[in-house]
Amino acid sequence: MSTEIESGAPTRVPLTRERVLQTAVDLADQGGVEALSMRKLARALDVVPMALYRHIANKDELLGGLVDVVIGEIDPPLDGADWKTPMRERILSARRALMRHPWASRVMESRSTPTPVVLAYMDSMIGMLRTGGFSLDLTHHVLHAMGSRIFGFTQELFNDTTDTDPSAEAAMWEAMAGTYPYIYEIFTTISHDDRSVVGAGCDDQFEFEFALDLMLDGIERLKERA
Amino acid sequence: MSTEIESGAPTRVPLTRERVLQTAVDLADQGGVEALSMRKLARALDVVPMALYRHIANKDELLGGLVDVVIGEIDPPLDGADWKTPMRERILSARRALMRHPWASRVMESRSTPTPVVLAYMDSMIGMLRTGGFSLDLTHHVLHAMGSRIFGFTQELFNDTTDTDPSAEAAMWEAMAGTYPYIYEIFTTISHDDRSVVGAGCDDQFEFEFALDLMLDGIERLKERA
DNA sequence: AGCGTACGTGTACGGCGTACACTTGTCAAC
DNA sequence: GTTGACAAGTGTACGCCGTACACGTACGCT
Numbered sequence: 001m002s003t004e005i006e007s008g009a010p011t012r013v014p015l016t017r018e019r020v021l022q023t024a025v026d027l028a029d030q031g032g033v034e035a036l037s038m039r040k041l042a043r044a045l046d047v048v049p050m051a052l053y054r055h056i057a058n059k060d061e062l063l064g065g066l067v068d069v070v071i072g073e074i075d076p077p078l079d080g081a082d083w084k085t086p087m088r089e090r091i092l093s094a095r096r097a098l099m100r101h102p103w104a105s106r107v108m109e110s111r112s113t114p115t116p117v118v119l120a121y122m123d124s125m126i127g128m129l130r131t132g133g134f135s136l137d138l139t140h141h142v143l144h145a146m147g148s149r150i151f152g153f154t155q156e157l158f159n160d161t162t163d164t165d166p167s168a169e170a171a172m173w174e175a176m177a178g179t180y181p182y183i184y185e186i187f188t189t190i191s192h193d194d195r196s197v198v199g200a201g202c203d204d205q206f207e208f209e210f211a212l213d214l215m216l217d218g219i220e221r222l223k224e225r226a
Numbered sequence: 227m228s229t230e231i232e233s234g235a236p237t238r239v240p241l242t243r244e245r246v247l248q249t250a251v252d253l254a255d256q257g258g259v260e261a262l263s264m265r266k267l268a269r270a271l272d273v274v275p276m277a278l279y280r281h282i283a284n285k286d287e288l289l290g291g292l293v294d295v296v297i298g299e300i301d302p303p304l305d306g307a308d309w310k311t312p313m314r315e316r317i318l319s320a321r322r323a324l325m326r327h328p329w330a331s332r333v334m335e336s337r338s339t340p341t342p343v344v345l346a347y348m349d350s351m352i353g354m355l356r357t358g359g360f361s362l363d364l365t366h367h368v369l370h371a372m373g374s375r376i377f378g379f380t381q382e383l384f385n386d387t388t389d390t391d392p393s394a395e396a397a398m399w400e401a402m403a404g405t406y407p408y409i410y411e412i413f414t415t416i417s418h419d420d421r422s423v424v425g426a427g428c429d430d431q432f433e434f435e436f437a438l439d440l441m442l443d444g445i446e447r448l449k450e451r452a
Numbered sequence: 453a454g455c456g457t458a459c460g461t462g463t464a465c466g467g468c469g470t471a472c473a474c475t476t477g478t479c480a481a482c
Numbered sequence: 483g484t485t486g487a488c489a490a491g492t493g494t495a496c497g498c499c500g501t502a503c504a505c506g507t508a509c510g511c512t
Contacts, residue, residue, distance in 0.1 A: 051460050119406050126408035140412055145437035148381035155374035155381050180345050182352035211371035218444040277491050
C-alpha cells in the first residue's frame with residue numbers, strides 16, 4: 001500500500017484552463033455574472049483562490065475566456081450564394097447561444113479588447129459581406145449599424161432581472177397610467193404572452209427578428225442602390 | 227470672536243443630494259465610472275464615506291441619479307407636424323449628452339430598473355410615435371428595434387479605452403493581415419481620420435447617423451405600408 | 453538519488469460597500 | 483439662556499473582493 005489511503009484520497013482531478021472556464025460558465029449560468037468571483041470559483045473547484053492564477057492571468061482574462069466559450073457555441077456559417085440568409089442564420093445561432101447564457105451579452109459589452117476567438121468570428125462575418133459583394137465602405141457602415149446585433153443581441157432597454165409579485169406589478173402599472181400614459185398604453189395592451197393580461201410580456205424572439213430584418217432589408221436596399 | 231477661527235474654518239458647504247450627484251458626475255467624467263467609488267466620492271467632497279448615505283440610499287441609487295443627470299441634459303423635443311425630424315433631433319441631442327459623459331451609456335446599460343426621469347423620457351419618445359400616427363403594435367416593434375438608440379447610443383463593438391503607442395498598434399495590424407484578412411482590410415483602408423493611415427479612426431458621428439437613418443427610413447417605410 | 457519544474461497553498465494587503473452606534477451642530481420652545 | 487429634539491456628519495467594524503509573494507510538494511528526468 002502506498003502512503004495515501006486509496007478511497008480517502010483519490011487522485012484529484014487536475015485543474016486546467018478548460019475546467020476553470022467550464023466551472024465559471026456553470027457558475028455564471030446559475031447565479032449570474034455578478035455571483036462569479038475568483039473566490040467562489042475556487043471554492044466550486046475545491047481549490048484555494050490563488051490556484052486559479054496558474055491557469056488564467058486574472059479575472060479580466062477569465063471573462064474573456066467565458067466570452068470565447070460562448071462564441072464557440074455559435075454554429076459555423078452556412079454557405080450559399082446569398083449573403084443574407086447565411087448571415088441571418090448565423091446571427092440567430094449567436095442569439096441562441098446567448099440565450100443559453102444570459103450573462104454573456106453583458107460580459108461582452110463590458111470588455112475592452114477582443115480575444116482572437118472574437119476577432120475570428122468578426123472576420124468571418126465581415127467576410128460574408130465582402131464576398132457577398134459589399135464594397136469596403138458599405139461593409140464598414142453596415143458593421144457600425146449592426147453593432148452588437150452581429151453577436152446576436154440587441155441592447156435591451158432594461159434588463160429586468162427582478163421579478164416582483166404580480167399584484168404589486170399590477171399596482172405599479174396602474175400608478176403609471178396617469179404619469180406615463182404612453183408607456184402605460186403600450187405595455188398594457190401589447191402582445192400579451194402566456195403571463196398576465198397586464199405585464200411586460202412580449203415575444204422577444206419575434207422582436208429580435210423584426211429588428212434584424214428591418215436592418216437586413218435596409219442594408220440590402222442600400223447595396224442594390226450602390 | 228467666536229470659538230472658531232474665521233479664515234481657518236469657513237462654514238462648510240453642506241452636503242446635498244445635488245452636490246453629491248454633481249461631484250460624482252465630475253469624478254466619472256474625469257476618471258471613468260470604474261474610478262467612482264463611494265469612498266473616493268466622499269474624499270472629493272471632503273467628507274467621511276458614511277456621510278453620503280444621509281443623501282443617497284446606496285451606490286445603486288447613486289448610479290441611477292447619475293443617469294438622471296445625463297438624461298436631464300437632453301433637449302426637450304421640438305414640435306412639428308412630422309414625427310421623424312423631432313425624433314431624429316432628440317436622439318442626436320441625447321447622443322450629444324452622452325458624448326459629454328462617456329461613462330453614461332455603460333451605466334445606463336447596466337441598470338436594472340428605470341428611474342422616473344428615464345420613464346418620463348421614454349414616455350415622451352413613445353408619445354412622439356403615437357401622436358405621429360403609429361399604431362400601438364408598430365410603436366412597440368419600433369421601440370424594440372431602436373433599443374438603446376433612443377437614448378443616443380449604439381452598442382459599440384468594443385470600447386477601446388486603452389490607447390497604446392502608434393508603432394505597437396501598427397505592428398498589431400500587420401500581424402492581423404494574415405489571420406483576420408477581412409478585419410485587416412476594412413480597418414486599414416477605411417475612413418482614415420486625422421490619426422495615422424492605419425488605425426481604428428472613423429467618423430463616429432457619421433456612423434451613428436448612418437445607422438439611425440437606416441432605422442428611421444426603414445421604420446417610415448413600414449408605417450406607410452401599414 | 454537528486455533535482456528542476458510545475459502546480460497548489462497560506463498569508464497578507466489594500467480596496468470596496470455599508471451596518472450601526474456615536475458626536476456635533478442647529479434651532480424651537482420654554 | 484437652557485434644554486432638548488432632530489438632522490447631519492463621524493468612527494469603527496465587518497465581510498467581501500482581486501491578487502502579490504513566498505512557500506510547500508509531488509513528479510519526471512537524469
